[in-house]
Amino acid sequence: MxxxxxxxxxxxxxxxxxxxxxxRIVQVLKDVLNEVEGTVEGDMYGSGKLIADFEAKMAEYLGKESAVFFPSGTMAQQIALRIWCDELGLKKVAYHPLSHLEIHEEAGLRELHGIESVLLGEKDRLIQLEEILNLQEEIACLLLELPQREIGGQLPSFEDLQKISAHCREKGIRLHLDGARLFEILPYYQKTAQEVCALFDSVYVSFYKGIGGIAGAILAGSAEFTKQSKVWKRRHGGDLISLYPYILTADAYFDQRIPxxxxxxxxxxxxxxxxxxxxxxxxxxxxxxxxxxxxxxxxxxxxxxxxxxxxxxxxxxxxxxxxxxxxxxxxxxxxxxxxxxxxxxxxxxxxxxxxxxxxxxxx
Amino acid sequence: MxxxxxxxxxxxxxxxxxxxxxxRIVQVLKDVLNEVEGTVEGDMYGSGKLIADFEAKMAEYLGKESAVFFPSGTMAQQIALRIWCDELGLKKVAYHPLSHLEIHEEAGLRELHGIESVLLGEKDRLIQLEEILNLQEEIACLLLELPQREIGGQLPSFEDLQKISAHCREKGIRLHLDGARLFEILPYYQKTAQEVCALFDSVYVSFYKGIGGIAGAILAGSAEFTKQSKVWKRRHGGDLISLYPYILTADAYFDQRIPxxxxxxxxxxxxxxxxxxxxxxxxxxxxxxxxxxxxxxxxxxxxxxxxxxxxxxxxxxxxxxxxxxxxxxxxxxxxxxxxxxxxxxxxxxxxxxxxxxxxxxxx
Incomplete structure (x- = not known):
């Protein structure tokens, strides 16, 4: 380039x-707005029917108790990891060497949250099950990206995922899903989003990859987890007075492209x-x-x-x-x-x- | 309520x-989009004509070398203060007890940036010139909100502002303008935005108060300052793939309501x-x-x-x-x-x- x-x-x-x-032109937004009544009220600082309805829809789709709309996945994921680190009193997480957090976020996780990362596996392949099972370092949370984008979108088997999930639960390690492209892998796994997400404590999904929206993300988990995430969303400057341009487009293109x-x-x-x-x-x-x-x-x-x-x-x-x-x-x-x-x-x-x-x- | x-x-x-x-209904967005061609290309991660043009327009309006569009003022201001603190190697700033940072941001400045705040003045009145001149504590930056919203939108005299600015420059204290309502005070001061902003090292303005946009903010200052602010914007999760719904509305309502x-x-x-x-x-x-x-x-x-x-x-x-x-x-x-x-x-x-x-x- x-x-x-x-x-x-x-x-x-x-x-x-x-x-x-x-x-990525303005028509993407116009096409959606043409189908929305002008009288519809925008969301206000995370409240209102427009945002609450979409969050409820996504919580149900992902099979989680609660979901929060975020302007970006960068923000949503740092916050998820921070919550798990605070809960366990341990500022260390593990992820792939080519995780978005490692290569695209200017070390925000360390600079803003003081969280250290343990890089698991190698740059040219998936994290192996054994690398997780044999990990000696104590970590608060393991982040798995499904599929692993920077190596072409590769996936572990669903059986390995189940083993990883069981291992993390046994060890008290929180398991977070970087599901930027979660929707895109369900046909391969032949699983519902709920079935995949059930293996994870927290889940992030994006609306401008396969869905083709303008921007925006959902972070889902327990009600207690998402309640804390809203406090951090405010701290990050992500609790915008209105996010509806992103929510309306996320919702419309989700319905259009999930099938x-x-x-x-x-x-x-x-x-x-x-x-x-x-x-x-x-x-x-x-x-x-x-x-x-x-x-x-x-x-x-x-x-x-x-x-x-x-x-x-x-x-x-x-x-x-x-x-x-x-x-x-x-x-x-x-x-x-x-x-x-x-x-x-x-x-x-x-x-x-x-x-x-x-x-x-x-x- | x-x-x-x-x-x-x-x-x-x-x-x-x-x-x-x-x-705050969807018509606010529709009215603007109806006047924009669908073929206009969206901004991509802070780049592209759409965002660059608006940032240049705002830099000129505010009389600063450079300007960066942010999704929120909360994000923009924490970042401004962080940059000044890092520059001076001193994690302490001063502002009014009812500053937005103190009462509306869940202590993001402390929790994300480890910056301490010194509260100047009292909750029911403006910070007095003497309180700034006599401040004993060392601070990296003084934030002034013009007008001070939580006490009804009060303002110091322009002469006091000039004295504050001169004092800060002499002492090596960076002066940041919380100009959430800067546009709204220019008729009282009978000054241009440039004349007010010239007294400050960095300036934040908002597009959903008097301007009536949907969300969004500009942070302006030197080219070196805004360059650093873009790194922090990425870290905060504010470098969205596209911010154009906010930029287009900010620009249109700015033109409509500044006069x-x-x-x-x-x-x-x-x-x-x-x-x-x-x-x-x-x-x-x-x-x-x-x-x-x-x-x-x-x-x-x-x-x-x-x-x-x-x-x-x-x-x-x-x-x-x-x-x-x-x-x-x-x-x-x-x-x-x-x-x-x-x-x-x-x-x-x-x-x-x-x-x-x-x-x-x-x-």
């Missing part, structure tokens, strides 16, 4: 774009199959377990970029708007399936992959 | 309501005059210096409530939706002038005050 980016420029010119729901999560998952498998047929290309995971995966290409970024740009220009199909350097000899990018995939004609998609295959073969 | 509230109920039935801009601040100020003086003619009634301040003031009535809350409800029912004019107990023998409420005041027919308003006068006289 440099200043002059041939991939981004070629992508912007394509007729069909393979990932996501579409551009499509199975479709996105199947399409991700189909698309990953097309990638894996190309030489030098592998996807992480090889068979996706959600709507997302990462594409790894054994080619330096500077060599892959003009190839992709040429494929886009010749076929009108945009596969990814960017490429990043994974290491000196490998490039990678993330793919997330949304509404746009179904709009790409199959023959155009296959033409694009035939061309990509050919160009990678002829290197 | 109890469960069964005769004042709130009678207020809700009135044809004319004296304070504010109107109800009316002088009118609101004059109307507040007129309305305070009507209150002060009634027996047992005084306003704080006696002559408003902004669009706001507090009304104090020498009558217990339980006795004032049915009187107000009767006035509303008989005249169709709602003066306040609530009354609070100031002390055992005195009630009070806040008045803030917005667009609705101009819609109240003068004869209806005068009839309401004649009736209120009569009822208070005949006790």
């Amino acid at each position: 440099s200043g002059h980016n041939v991939v981004a420029e070629a992508f912007a010119q394509t007729q069909y774009q393979v990932g996501g729901h579409g551009k 499509k999560m199975g479709q996105y998952y199947e399409q991700a498998q189909e698309l990953a199959g097309l990638y894996n047929q190309c030489p030098r290309v592998t996807t992480w995971p090889e068979v996706p377990v959600s709507n997302m995966f990462h594409v790894h290409v054994e080619l330096p970024k500077a060599e892959l970029e003009p190839i992709l740009a040429a494929v886009y220009a010749e076929t009108g199909v945009g596969l990814t708007p960017y490429v990043r350097e994974y290491d000196e000899s490998t490039s990678s990018f993330e793919v997330g399936i949304g509404d746009r995939y179904a709009q790409v004609p199959k023959d155009a998609l296959h033409t694009a992959f035939r061309l990509l295959h050919e160009k990678l073969q002829n290197l | 109890s469960g069964h509230n005769v004042v709130a109920e009678a207020f809700a039935q009135t044809q004319y309501q004296v304070g504010g801009h109107g109800k 009316k601040m002088g009118q609101y100020y004059e109307q507040a003086q007129e309305l305070a005059g009507l209150y002060n003619q009634c027996p047992r009634v005084t306003t704080w301040p006696e002559v408003p210096v902004s669009n706001m003031f507090h009304v104090h009535v020498e009558l217990p809350k339980a006795e004032l409530e049915p009187i107000l409800a009767a006035v509303y029912a008989e005249t169709g004019v709602g003066l306040t939706p609530y009354v609070r107990e100031y002390d055992e023998s005195t009630s009070s409420f806040e008045v803030g002038i917005g667009d609705r005041y101009a819609q109240v027919p003068k004869d209806a308003l005068h009839t309401a005050f004649r009736l209120l006068h009569e009822k208070l006289q005949n006790l």
Whole structure:
């Protein structure tokens, strides 16, 4: 994602774009507001029917006693960990080395809450069950991200999850779910959100990944837990006088896209199959377990970029708007399936992959 | 503001309501979005034309090098104080005993940032110049709220402000402006925002008081200061993927209502005059210096409530939706002038005050 980016420029010119729901433009908000009466009263500092109804709906969907709407997951998750640390009188938590908290939050957990993190597992794979069972360090809380986004959206088996949950309960360790993409993994697990969340003491979900809202998050757990979370939400400056633009869009796109999560998952498998047929290309995971995966290409970024740009220009199909350097000899990018995939004609998609295959073969 | 509230109920039935801009309903957002093209791209994690343009506009209006949009003032101000404390290596700040940070933020400044506060002055009056000049304790930053909301919106003289600013610069104390209602005091000072802000190292302004937006704040200062504030914004969970619903409304209502601040100020003086003619009634301040003031009535809350409800029912004019107990023998409420005041027919308003006068006289 440099200043002059041939991939981004070629992508912007394509007729069909393979990932996501579409551009993050104001129309996303207008479409929802057009269906809402102007007389509807906004929420006021966490109160009012609009926010209470959505929180109740999410608590029920997640199978938790209570739920609180937050402006961001960054805020919701730091607060969840703080509550568990305070409860246990131990300012230490464990998570994956590529957790959002570790790499995208400017060390907020340490700087604002004084909480230390124990990194479990390695950067290029999931945390293993044994690493949790054998952990010697005392921790207040274990955070699991399902799926683990930065390694392509990988998942432990549901049986491992159950074992982790049982272990944490036995040891008095709180288990928190980073469910930024929880909705997206339910078709793979063939479980309800309640069944997954029952394994966790607290759960965060996001409304602008697979759901495609504008921003916002839900933090769910016991009534006592969410009551405390509201105090911390006020302290963080997240108890805005009104959050309704985010709530209305979260609610509308939740209803619209929850039924499509199975479709996105199947399409991700189909698309990953097309990638894996190309030489030098592998996807992480090889068979996706959600709507997302990462594409790894054994080619330096500077060599892959003009190839992709040429494929886009010749076929009108945009596969990814960017490429990043994974290491000196490998490039990678993330793919997330949304509404746009179904709009790409199959023959155009296959033409694009035939061309990509050919160009990678002829290197 | 109890469960069964005769004042709130009678207020809700009135044809004319004296304070504010109107109800906080979804139409407030729809009115703005109807004028925005759907193709406009949203901001992304603090970047993009939409947020950059508004931040530049506010930096210029406030006369500061740089400005950052925040979801809330609570977040913006804690961060401002944290930056100044870190810079000086001293975790102590001073403000009024009824500062927003002291009474509305669940001690976030202490709990998240470990910053101690020194309370200057008394709860029922402004901080005096001498109290600042004679302060013995070392502090990193002094926060001044202009106007001091919880005592009715009172202001020091501009000369005192200049002396405070000069003193702080001499002593190496950073001066921060809680300008939640900065726009509203400019007509009284007969100064530009730049002239007021030039006295301060950092400035926060809000977009849902006199401006009447949905939520959101600007924090302004030097480029180095705002750069640091963006790191803390990320840590607090305030660097939302998109803030545009707040930015678009802040911008639109700023343009719409900045030219009316002088009118609101004059109307507040007129309305305070009507209150002060009634027996047992005084306003704080006696002559408003902004669009706001507090009304104090020498009558217990339980006795004032049915009187107000009767006035509303008989005249169709709602003066306040609530009354609070100031002390055992005195009630009070806040008045803030917005667009609705101009819609109240003068004869209806005068009839309401004649009736209120009569009822208070005949006790």
